[in-house]
Amino acid sequence: MSQALFKDETPPLADDTRRALISQFLAFMDDESVLRDDEDLYPYESDGLAVYRQKPPLVVLPETVEQVQKILKICSELKVPVVARGAGTGLSGGALPLKNGILLGMAKFNKIVSINEHTRTAVVQPGVRNLAISEAASDYNLYYAPDPSSQIVCTIGGNVAENSGGVHCLKYGMTVHNVLQVTAVTMDGELITVGSTAADTAGFDLLGLIHGSEGMLAVTVEIVVKLLPKPNTTKLLMAAFASVDTAGDTVAEIIAKGIIPAGLEMMDKPAIVAAEAFAKCGYPTDAEALFLCELDGTEEEVQSQLQQVEALVRKNNATVVHIARDEQERMQLWKGRKSAFPAVGRLSPDYYCIDGTIPRRHLSRVLQQMNTWSEEYSLRIANVFHAGDGNLHPLILFDANIEGELERTEELGAKILELCVEVGGTITGEHGVGMEKINQMCVQFSSNEITQFHAIKNAFDPEALLNPGKAIPTLNRCAEYGALHVHHGEVPHPDIERF
């Protein structure tokens, strides 16, 4: 993920191609929807991973499906790459523009087409904000379950592309578990519908395949999401511990008891201190670890589970056990966790958010290793952790103004992700690979597996024009990266020709 390795070596979009695109787009789109002046283009130069920047040569903002089809057809004919973008909140550079391609902004697709309270579904356009769906469904006592931390601004189209998660995944699943149908346009301009509002579909699970495909297979133009009834009862228990290990073991014991909490979030000391200073939410700042365990369901279910969880945390010598007295206090306790990123951001000029998943039993080993590296690199790390499903978000604190610190941060981040793979986990739990983790893909997957990923893309987009260069590395890139990172004396991808 080193920025030194992020180099877009493709030649820029040729002037005559750019002119041809502009004149063809203006034939069916108004002037303000085809952005071509620098001042209009700069806002699009990065997504949520702002350390990577590339000014796009052209941004188009279609507002109808037909326009999207036409744009893709034109780009297909001229062999111009296309990067689709929602709100640009992605944290892995998936919507990073390309020098030689256009940026397809889907912001104008911002309508909730319909909500059906009886089937508990909503038909939405891809540019609709995640939280706006739950807000609109609230009148019917319904909500849309996946809640990535950027839910106020991130769009549902981006959520589909990244298969976004959130703090309630353990019980309610990721985006792929909450979407019934996606209508999308393939690179050749063909409109396809995958999934269905029926119980299932005939043939391959293309709906599953589209999720998390990072805008590389098709451009989503309409989504049918599943809505859930708001739980009748919700309770939140906070428990603090004198060691991260005990907190981790307690999480395992809760699950072993047959309890699936709606949310189970853990923080280490640096994160607790930062969150408390920022949100004044009542966290015990002397604790080494803290978790928030949210239980929801019927009154009887929640009472029974709450008793069991409380008994368990007390048995495991929790230093603080507190059950939110009311809704206001529950929201207050969540506020600390949900503002952990900006809170940590106040401790340091910059921070870098890592997103790996591990089998939870290796938590202690991974945290210890991170502490060792933190000292070695002289970089502080604060940890927030979706403890229920093993998704780690170490936040590395750094100062980009100090020469070489960003590079060291990226190197440390890469090491953490590779450790996740080593213990049987993955380099990305919910933020996607994008441009950021493209090298780590070479660590997690073999050359043959990567080749098969390219083959899947080839089935949808044979000219590799949709968001090319993201998510799936070329084998040459892996060979290059492998040469830099020889692991246990083994050269990864030994079968690749080296130059």
Added chain:
Amino acid sequence: MTDKDISAELKLQVETAIADKTPLTIQGGGSKSFLGLRKTNATPIDLSPHRGVISYEPTELVITARAGTPLEEIKATLKNQGQALAFEPPGFTPNATIGGTIACAMSGPAKPYLGGTRDYILGCRVLTGHAQNLKFGGEVMKNVAGYDVSRLMTGAMGTLGVLMDVSVKVLPEAAGEVTLGKVMDIETAIEKMQSLAGLGLPVTAAAYLNGTLFTRLSGTETITNAAAQKLTAIGEKTNDSSLWQQLREQTLPFFTFNESQSLWRLSVPALTKPLDIEGQWLYDWAGMQRWLITDAPATTIRAAVEAIGGHATLFRGTEPLQREVGVFHPLPTPLLALHKKLKQEFDPQGIFNPQRLFPEF
């Protein structure tokens, strides 16, 4: 039978098939061999000796097993730890394997409430038509590295490769269950079944058969009793606890029919009204999965479901009829084209289960 890893032998068999361009029929326990067409000249590739649980971590809610591991063995292993496969896959026969379960992606009565097979797959190892043994996904709940090949394999009926091992999310087993029953007309039952899931109660199944709406509640006695009290309009407690298993395994008397008829499976949107096709109907999945025993022509059935955005599978029927009308609902042209391209990318020689899913590949 003992645990055994025969990946090397299986790989060799696939290599030979690729070299000779001879099709293979992937076979586990044979429990679902009735579903889908098969090429008569295909050689079987037997996964049943490739068995054994590779890893199981109850506190991580994940089990990984070789494809030939019997479904019954998986269920027993989980039960020992108070866990279960929440999607309630049917076995149909005791030899059903976990590989076949994932490849066929059939789910039991809990599907609308707890999710189906595709919602629980986490990772797999697959032997492709390039004779490569590849690993996708993993053993963790949240994983978005690379395309979701594991989900693509789920329900592909072995047409994209041989599933070698699979990792599946598991959940705690329900502490108990109660079944409510009430006689009512089908129109009312469809509405009630649909609204039931919106109440935030522990409903885990709803089906309509023999003029009766049956609803299952799961949880401890306190939980199910409290929910049952709120649902008196839906029915009284019945003693029919074996209903759901019989429904899942198709051992209810309903599923007995004569040779001139076929069993169709209709997948339809929520709140779809009863369809005007002569035959015997059974409504599962809150009315979204409908079983129909009929001698009505395939064209009538398929046209009726297509008009409402559903699809129909000739689930059990005579082989000549299967060949004539196809087993799975024909795909729209652009989707069929994508299926063929994906097939080409995974199995360029077309050796795996040709025509099992669609006559075109």
